[in-house]
Amino acid sequence: MSATLAVLGQFGDAVDFIFDERPSPAGGTDVGGLAEMWELTREHLKLAGAAMAIACAIAVPLGLWLGHIGKGGFLAINASNIGRAVPSLALIAFFVAYIGVGFANLTLALVLLAIPPILTNAYTGVRQVERDAVDAARGMGMTGAQIVRRVELPLALPLIFGGVRISAVNVVATATIAPLAGVVTLGDPIINVNTYGDEGRLAAAIVVALLAVVIEVVLGALQRAVTPRGLKLERGGGGRRPAVPVKTIPTPRREVTT
């Protein structure tokens, strides 16, 4: 009973930390409070956002292009396998030791972390588009660029967004250890616990966890929003009965040769 109360007390203190400033246990400054937590959250999102923007700008066009020409599948598919095998702490440590600390260097490290899932999903997204749909588009006289923009991209969007979701959550999680590379984020109370105290560290853990869940939920909603209506009908999702019954004709899928 008293143990339970002690645990609740620690979580209570952490919530207090988020809302109220208090003197640092190390002395000197005040820590905690909404203003500071908001500031740390903003820095956290700035770092993660910059990395995600650059990663998307590189990986989405590259994945679409490789998928469209049907080449580089080995690279695109294995990118995420290799990416998974490199621990994020090892990647950041490598950057700290060899390339340097600071916002730009760390952003680059996070970009490397974020690219593989987006690249793999963009490539797979294009490859799993029914070849008949692409052939039909070509038969209608579309150019290669038009096919990418108006057929392959819309049909691949749900998978691309799936990749962006995986990367975004991973980048937000990894931005927590950014203070090791000299960038102050929500990880600061976790890494520098002597300045913020135990309740500050727990408070940061709570905020980081909430942030990741919120980002996952928001991107999940966006993913559903960008899924073309035709794809939703095909999967029987959405709940509404289509005005015209949609039936997919099973076609032997051509194997992707990699």
Add this chain to the structure above:
Amino acid sequence: MIELLAQVEIRDRSADSCVGDNGFCPDWIVDNFDRYVDPLAEHVLLTVVAVAIGFAISFTLALVAYRRRWLIAPVTQVTGVLYTVPSIAAFFLLLPITGRGFTTAEIALVSYVLLIIFRNVLAGLDNVPAETKDAGRGMGLTARQLLWRVEVPLALPEIMAGLRIAATTTVGLATLAFFAGAGGLGEQIFADITFKSNVVVAGGLAIVLAAALDALILLAQRLVTPWAGAHR
């Protein structure tokens, strides 16, 4: 109570010019390799235990949800939240409840792999062709026999793929387990994050471990599905 994460000085800067200038020092690595052995062993243990427990839980959940389809949505949502919570946050959220140490790290690592394995087992079972199941039933197999002799064996490629993803991911996450006081290679990385030789050895060992586990599971998959390569 505040525990400081000890930033230990592991290099003697005055010793020789390579280490003092923070170069990449093969000599230092050879002389100091023994300091990585225990963390590596801890890392292997953290990973193997987490994947084994995670597999036991999510495989059972998947078998149950395969028959009772209404369970899929709630299980996916709950394990989805566990998957999304960053493990470094999970370690500190658990700290007041389970304290510092191996258990705390394992709870966080296990909760992370549940979704991966659950989804793959279920996808594997769902992909078993209806004709094959009909043939099994036609031969007089009971539901239990059908599951263990037809459905699970045919789902093995997806199940093993899930295990591979779970294992490599866990190696990566276990580098953060030292935040929960459970050691591992991450503790060595953190001990001197600016020392090139240290970062390369500790980080490199983690990558090699991930690749080795991946290869090992792939090999196991080949052994338990001898029919898979037959018609290629």
